[in-house]
Amino acid sequence: MNVTDGLDGLAASTVSFALVAVGMMFLSAGRPELASYAVCVAGAACGFLVVNRHPASVFMGDTGSLALGGALGGLMACGGGAMVLPVFVASGVFVVESVSVILQKVWFRWTKRRTGTGVELLKMSPLHHHLELSGWGEMKIVGWFAACGAACSVLAIRVFYMGAT
Numbered sequence: 001m002n003v004t005d006g007l008d009g010l011a012a013s014t015v016s017f018a019l020v021a022v023g024m025m026f027l028s029a030g031r032p033e034l035a036s037y038a039v040c041v042a043g044a045a046c047g048f049l050v051v052n053r054h055p056a057s058v059f060m061g062d063t064g065s066l067a068l069g070g071a072l073g074g075l076m077a078c079g080g081g082a083m084v085l086p087v088f089v090a091s092g093v094f095v096v097e098s099v100s101v102i103l104q105k106v107w108f109r110w111t112k113r114r115t116g117t118g119v120e121l122l123k124m125s126p127l128h129h130h131l132e133l134s135g136w137g138e139m140k141i142v143g144w145f146a147a148c149g150a151a152c153s154v155l156a157i158r159v160f161y162m163g164a165t
Contacts, residue, residue, distance in 0.1 A: 001065045001066065001068050001069030001094055002062060002065045002066055002069060003097045003098050003101055003126050004065070004093060004094050004097045004128070004145075005060050005061070005064070005065035006126065006128055006129060007054075007128055007132070007138050007141060008052060008053060008055060008056040008142065009049055009052050009053045009054060009142050010141070010142050010145055010146075011060055011064070011065050011068065012046070012048050012049050012052055012060065012068075013045075013049060013142060013145075014093045014094070014145055014146055014148075014149035015042070015045050015068045015069075015072065015094075015149075016042045016045045016046050016149075017042075017090075017146070017149040017150045017152070017153040018072060018087075018090040018091055018094075018149060018152070018153055018156075019038045019039070019041050019042035019045070019071070019072065020042045020153065021086075021090045021153035021154070021156050022072065022075050022086075022087055022090060022156075023037075023038030023039040023042065024157060025083065025086055025156075025157060025160045026038060026079065028160075028161075029079070029082070031078075031079070034075060034078055034079070037071075037075070038071075041068070045068060048060070048064070054138055054139050054142070069094075072087065072091065075087070082160075082163060083160075085159055086156040086157070086159050086160040086163070087156065089156035089159050090152055090153045090155075090156035091152070092149070092151075092152030092155075093145050093148055093149045093152060096127060097126040097127055097128065098126070100122060100125050100126045100127040100130070101125045103121055103122075103125075104121050104122050105125075107119065107121040108120055108121070
């Protein structure tokens with residue numbers, strides 16, 4: 001989550017979809033207390049978007065993004081093994097963002113060892129900053145990432161039900 005926080009509304013909008021999906025999975029698994037917690041945290045993130053959407057007047061920072069990531073991870077831990085893959089899928093945006101940072105560092109170090117000069121894979125990591133430097137507007141990036149987060153969440157629900165049957 002922390003890597004995804006960097007544009008106005010990006011972290012809050014993407015985590016909202018993931019948390020609602022996780023809440024739906026817990027509800028169907030007969031864990032209404034965890035479902036209500038997930039949906040309440042998602043609602044808080046949506047409420048935060050009122051002051052965090054572009055142009056933001058309040059910023060989330062590490063405290064908020066780490067808390068949201070902790071909530072998502074804690075819910076996964078409470079769900080046991082059946083929730084690991086669905087939550088991983090619902091967290092697709094966060095995974096891609098983290099992998100973009102890892103690939104940037106690995107590629108730079110590898111090219112530096114081979115050629116003496118490090119070459120960057122992206123203009124800047126994480127991926128949302130690369131897209132920003134490539135000419136994408138901030139609102140366009142947030143919109144696309146939120147849509148991808150919603151798609152990952154729908155896919156996660158499908159993965160959950162495939163494992164439940």
